[in-house]
Amino acid sequence: MTGNGLLQIGLYVAVLVLLTKPIGAYMAKVFAGERTWMHRVLRPLEAAVYKLCGIDENAEQRWTQYAGGVLAFSAVSIVFSYVLLRVQQWFPLNPQGLANVGPDLSFNTAVSFGTNTNWQSYVPETTMSYFSEMAALVTHNFFSAAVGIAVAIAVIRGFARHSVKTLGNFWVDSTRTIVYVLLPLSVAGALLLCSQGVIQNFNSYTKAATVEGAAQTIPQGPFASQEAIKELGTNGGGSLNANSAHPYENPTPFSNFVEMLMIFLIPAGLTYTFGKMVRDTRQGWALFAAMTILFLIGVFIVYSSEQAGNPILAKLGIESAATATQPGGNMEGKEVRFGIVNSSLFTVITTDASCGAVNNMHDSLTPLGGLVPMVNIELGEVIFGGVGSGLYGMLLFAVLAVFIAGLMVGRTPEYLGKKIERKEVKMMMLAVLVLAFTILGFAAYGSVAQFHKDSWVNPPGPVIANLNNNGPHGLSEILYAYTSAVGNNGSAFAGIDANTPFFNTTIGLAMLSGRFLMLIPLLAAAGSLAQKKLVPVSAGTFPTHGPLFVALLVGVVLIVGALTFFPALSLGPIVEHFLMYQGKLWS
């Protein structure tokens, strides 16, 4: 680790802290329906949406109606995208004449974007037309992000309100998210990225000749507009296979810094929004602090592991220390313009938040460097997390922490003045179970599945034939794929041929359950919490804003996650790490 590297990490955290309050306070106003300085411009748009869709702005919904809205909206938009992908060749803006997308890949992709995962089993530049990108996929970047944020706001209202049955209105919350939060921020973000050289056009792909004289096709497209919402909405699905490692998506260290900030901007801001809405901003900062601690733990493990590099190479006499002229460490799969620190930082940020955009190849990380992104996702995407989903995921852990340790103060556990009882606990455990069940279940099946010789869902033979790597790293690749799907992250270890009907379908199902089977129990718990009376705070109340609670929350997140996934991880990245230091190589 270099001083310069640590300085860059420090700078990132400092800027994030500075932005959290203004963006959080702004969102709190937006969701309370108060006037902001953007109203003059955007209120007509908001009103027009309500009028067009016949939404009663003042109608309140119970949790069941709210969840019904979420499911209906997601289902319709996923089906819409599926159909569009299946027939893209008959639509305009397809200069490369790309063919219709197959059924399993269309399913996987529509689900992937509809669940805010943006897992991509395909190479975008050779699969998706500009029209598909914009109409079928980028729309979801807004929609799915809005769904996540709306649900988070509803869950917060469960804590903030008392003695009522309703949680707000899904249609209003999601409209406001798009109109007042996502649209202005992505316009600003896209312009900022353009200034750094991110392209925005509808041109046909450029044909070029390389220095060696070989022919090269360079894809073009409306990337800047896509890039901004891709980070802001923690979507992560790139227009290019190389994602944010490609110079057209992420040309400079500054654009890289901006993109990293955009990923955490809304999730971090929501912690402040939360504090505002529950009328105690210390509560929001406590969650922010817990998230920051978990984030920094990840950053330092990845950064130090990547900087330490590969001892096998070092033994061969390859210089792996950082010097003035070279970054040292493990530069495989990393862009020179980002170096080790900005690649490590991006890796941790994109997996903490359920973004999944990448600026370096996660498959090429050192074993411990690759362990961290996997653990980040397995912890439930709660370290800032996806827009909205990160906050409600962290609230789930906060409730569990309060329940387990809260009994130790001799009172029925309460969080934010709400008693945590049977119903809430049941819903929270259900969500935890779903997470563990889908990740471990699918990955376990995936690592031993066999396909008979005329199977159409996957090439015949053991499923591990889809892997590019043998040994523990192969297991990591399977585990990472399902982890990423259930966590709605979308990044990949790659190294696995996932574009087969088997993987497309199972990963699609994993994404659906990771999203909706998590979100519904939380809304149910919020519905029950909203009906409770508020217990007044006293000296007998479990304090949930101090360093002690932050430490407890970090502990519970780590222990619940570690206890569930440690056995599987020990056979993947952990043993790979020991083997690497023993000098053992795998083909």
Next chain:
Amino acid sequence: MMATVAPPSSSPPDDVTSIVPRRGSRARPLFDPPIVKRAIGDSFVKLNPRAMMKNPVMFVVEAGALMTTILAARDLAAGAGVAGFTFQITLWLWFTVLFANFAEAMAEGRGKAQADTLRKTKTETNARRLRNGTEEAVPATALRSGDLVLVKAGETIPGDGDVVEGIASVDESAITGESAPVIRESGGDRSAVTGGTKVLSDWIKVQITSNPGETFLDRMIALVEGAERQKTPNEIALNIVIAGLTLVFLLAVVTLQPFALYSVAASGSGAAPSVVVLVSLLVCLIPTTIGGLLSAIGIAGMDRVMQHNVLAMSGKAVEAAGDVNTLLLDKTGTITLGNRQAVEFIPLGGVSEAELADAAQLSSLADETPEGRSIVVLAKQKYNIRGREVAEHEARFIPFTAQTRMSGVDLDGRRVRKGATDSVVEFVHEHGGAVPAELMDVTDRISRSGGTPLVVADRGRALGVIHLKDVVKGGMRERFQQLRAMGIRTVMITGDNPLTAAAIAAEVGTDDFLAQATPKDKMDLIKKEQAGGRLVAMTGDGTNDAPALAQADVGLAMNTGTMAAKEAGNMVDLDSNPTKLIEVVAIGKQLLMTRGALTTFSIANDIAKYFAILPAMFMGVYPVMEKLNIMGLRNKESAVLAAVIFNALIIVALIPLALRGVKYRPMSAANLLRRNLLVYGVGGVIAPFPGIWLIDRLLGLLHLA
């Protein structure tokens, strides 16, 4: 004031300042040999899978034990080399289940022993039933609610009821454990009698209020025996969490097998873990510590309340006591001793202090109330005025009535009165006198300081004022401070005027007070507190307390109180000591804390177990896994066995803690949390490492693995 016999109190003296529950009057040694003996037998009876189903965690352990038993039998039959290991694991898995059963049986056994004692008092008695004025002898079991019975000295009261005629001293030791007799009489709040208690002197007529099988004694036996035990809300929620965690771990262990198979194929060496090892890992990971001790903690909590001579009608009530935010405490009897004492004579005008004292004493000679006696005593102590024999004089004593609000004596032409200010002033005016202007200043000053002024007059002369003062029980101030530190608000309830009430509230340090309280005011206060999300606890004994006792979340009725009050509350204090409410709150908190502490400990333990079992499992597949063996355990079998043994022994080691409850000190939630997280959280992470290491070495020494 009708308490001629002080309420029996077998609990420790009230001047002990701590609210921490002490050993109750009915405490038994933790490991009473007969109870232990019975519990060991019960541990085996409880192996019945149908009973085990109620406890998902231990049910999984039992299922695992059954599985390894079959495998051990198979290994033994096949003469496989691993038979010794499989056999030992099986043995310890069964021990794990038995230890948990033993904990539960121990907790239950203490209640059962108590119930047996109570049952002995339920001997067959005969009753004198009165019907149409004639007396007939019937067995007590033939009595029905509404029957009228006569009980004479030396006889056992045949059933619960209210005294409708007569007065008697009653030995209630069968119920309360207190041998000092109490007075029961018709009318008022001391009319309730309990079946099974004994009349010592005089006679009473009792109207029976309960049918056979539904008596207080029957209910008490059922309660201490735990026959009606239902899981409390917190217990249910905790059960969901630990059952959920059990499922998560089941999943983690089941999916480990495919990952292992993949790894075996990838590395080309070793073998996937055996079922025995997988079962061992599972049992070590699932929260067996809390799962095994959870019901014992609940039963023991009820038992602890019982040891303090409080009968809780449900575990829910005890749990609610821990949650209480507001304590409503009656001033008289709870905060102050049940009576006021004269502390000062303040003469008016030219009257000398001695003259006032003399008149005051004279007026109180026939006054048997504690206040009256205290006046006589004060006069004697301060002015050496001895009580006189007034019988030879033509003395006529005027008793206190609610109408006149005065008492006194007419003697040798004097008419001495003492009483409430306005009544005595009126008396003076009637006799053509005038009161000095300073009188009102004096009485106001006394009222403001929390005292009660009694004005003394002789015909038209106002002689002076007696200052009566409430005597606050020792240590109350400290107790209220502790309660405040715990976040519990105390409200003093009193019939006094606001001025007096405020002064006493300030003196003892309650957070608030309700003056001139009527039963309705009390009820309104409870409802108001509850509407604000607070849980309220109160004590009461009178029939007019019954609605409020029923409304409160914790209603502690006094055993000396009326049947209506006892029915309405969800706890009955057999010692009839209202201050005990504070201890009940502490016991409730202790119950919740014990659960939280053991849950945290149980989960924190898992980290070490991974480091014991995972390397043992996969060393054959990837020898480099040895690096995870940070405890340096000797070999595979020993590592797994040590973890399983530790897991079983920790249950036994924690039985005393489960039965006694974690140590409790009144402090703020923040401090409690810090302390308990350190002990049970951090301690729970660290403790198993040396524990497992030690067992591993012992296994080596004994050549067991």
